[in-house]
Amino acid sequence: MLLAVVGFLMLFVMMFLLFKGKTIPLVVFITVPVIAAFIAGFSVPEVVEFIQKGITKTSPMAVLFIFSVTFFGLMSDAGMFDAVVDKLVAKAGTNVVSIAVVTALVAIFSHLDGATVTTVLVTVPAFLPLYRKLNIRPQLLLLIVGAGMGVMNLLPWGGPVARASTVLGMDPNKLWHVMIPVQILGIVTTIAIAVLAAMREVKYHGAGVITHSEEVAVDEVEKKDDKENLKRPKLLFFNFALTAGVLALLLIDIFPTYFVFMIGCCVALIVNYPDPKEQKRRVKAHAPAALDVSAVMLSAGIMVGVLGKSGMLEAMTKPLLVIIPSALASHLHILLGTVALPLGTMLGTDSYFYGLMPLAIEVGKNYQITGLTMAVAMMIGKNLALFISPLVPATFLGIGLADIELKDHLKYSFGWLWATGMVMLVFAVMIGMIGL
Template identity: 65%
Template sequence: MQLALIGFLMLITIIFLLFKGKVTPMVVFITVPTIAAFLAGFNIEEVVSFIESGIGTVSNMAILFIFSVTFFGVLADTGMFDAVVNRLVKKSQDHIVLVAVVTAIVAVFSHLDGATVTTVLITVPALLPLYQKLNIRPQLLILITACGMGVMNLLPWGGPVARAAAVLGMEANDLWKLLIPIQILGVFMTIGLAVIMILREKKHYQAQNEVLVVNDSTEEQMETLENPLHRPKLIWFNFLLTLVVLLVLLWDKFPAYFVFMWGCALALMINYPNVKDQKERIKAHAAAALDVSAVMLAAGIMVGILGQSGMLEAMAIPLLKIIPPFLAKHLHLIMGVLGFPLGTMLGTDSYFYGLMPLAIEIGENYSISPLAMGTAMLITKNLSLLISPMVPATYLATALAGVELKEHIRYSFIPLWIVGILMLVFSLLIGLVA
């Protein structure tokens, strides 16, 4: 009973501190679980063994994050993403439905790197003038971006997948391969949502299907402004390199982090052969690469202490007594449906490292596999990424689009939740969360 009480107090403290935002997640995950373990009566040798076990489960994913973020960051520096976005924007200027479809494609493509801020900075500023010209509310732009981002964040270097894989004790790449059919469906659903919502905008707000007239001299002037980091002559090499990296990941003969090590090395050598330039590019993306990786390694301490100390088992016992049996056998589906609103209210770390392990432990007592529970909670949570007040990119998107946060939530909450539930239903039909 004492172990369960300390476990609950530990989770409540972690979630509270993360929710308040007074302490960084890395500090929370290092200090609170360690203190809880000692309060529970474990000695130094036992606590160290818990920590080593937990760190061991997340170390590969931390390395994956460092090199995948750097890889896609370098590709963004070369102008590869800008070239695609600019071409799509030009093609979509004369049709309102095409504008929405292009928004979905840009959101999906620009989130290949798994970085929320990058996706917002690529998508919103590039497409907002089109929306303003056609009298389309900017809330739709953020909604489509949020949907595309939520779907693409199912990639193995996306934060939620890596966190869920760490909790499940499996490789992020292995989890992603199971999620590929759901992700493909999600891409089409993002496009479908964009079309449905743009037609709704046209019907109710008389969004006019006008041709956006681009000033030729302005366009030519913009094209002449060259970014010294861009490598237009190497764009096809960079596309080919990205394709090869993705194919080798699917081939699954090498560890995912090793594939990105090679990809990162080749991207740097070919695009920036000067050693000084290579160092500058690494430094430019070091903060983003190390931030999540450091949090993940710190979270490994909590994962190890929860899993190895017996806290999870002790915490599950009182919860099992209050959950009605007829509901308990469907707990994974209930948590999947509630994953979207819970993900909106809870931060990513507290959701995956606090709530998910407890739900998995309870579900196992009702013959619900950890994979089924983890996947169900992951799918719908991902859709809440750019609607959650706990995510900094949400504020960036609303500020760039000139939209109040409450307006964005009111406009996007139900459509995104519906998409998440439909993806959950599909995962049930293919037997992934059965």
């Protein structure tokens, strides 16, 4: 009983600290579980064993994140993303539906790196002048960007998949393979939503009428000289081929996921930036983004180790089994999948994946719900909550760039994104990915 009480208190304290922003996740995941383990009566050697086993479990995901962020950062430096964005934006013209579809394609493509802030900075400043001059409300722009990011965040180097893999003790690439059919549907649904929402803008809000007489300028953002100097236009096709090769190796699943990105980084550095000094500068430039999440993943290993190896998680499920009606508990994954988007909006990413998900998985096991099934159901809606959660910094970056209020963004996007999540969840049930 003591173990269960300590476990619930530990999760409560962790979620409180994360939700209130009292300290960073790294500090929470290292200190709180260790203190909880000692309070529960475990000895120093036992706690050390929990820590070692937990870190061993999460370290491959941390390495993956370091090198995937660096690889796509290098591709961005070399101008691969800019080339695609510029061509798509130029072809959009002044047709509202076409602009919405191109926005979706750019958001989907630019989120290949899994970096939310980068995607927002690539899409919103590029399209916002066009939206304004064609009298298209900026809420549509943020909706499409949010849907595109939410769907693409199901990639193995995306934060949610990496976190869920950590909880499951599963290779993120294998988890992604399971999610591919749902992700493909999500991409199609994102484009469909862009079309439908754009048609509503034209019909009900007068979108498409140019409000200024001057020629529409698509990209009014000045590019800095140092950024231009990093671009490698002559190597554009090589970089596309390299990226395609990396993605192909991930699909074939011959090598460990993190090793594929290690090799990709080496090739990208050698070909695009042969000068060793520039190579060092490029790695340093992307180190903050790479270290941020990977450090959290490593520290989360301590929490995973304490929860899983101490017997705490099993002890916590017993009172929950008594409280939750069996008729409801047997469909717990469907219930949590249905409310994943509002839950994901209210809970921070780390609270959701490292606090709620492990407990839900453990309860589900008692009703023949596999951990993988529970994780897949909970991930779909949560991913789509990415760009409407007030706990995600990129949300405020987006509404700040678009100059709209959070309440207006939520009011416009919430229903569309929830509907997208439900379509993906129902599809996952229909194809047998999620059992009833």
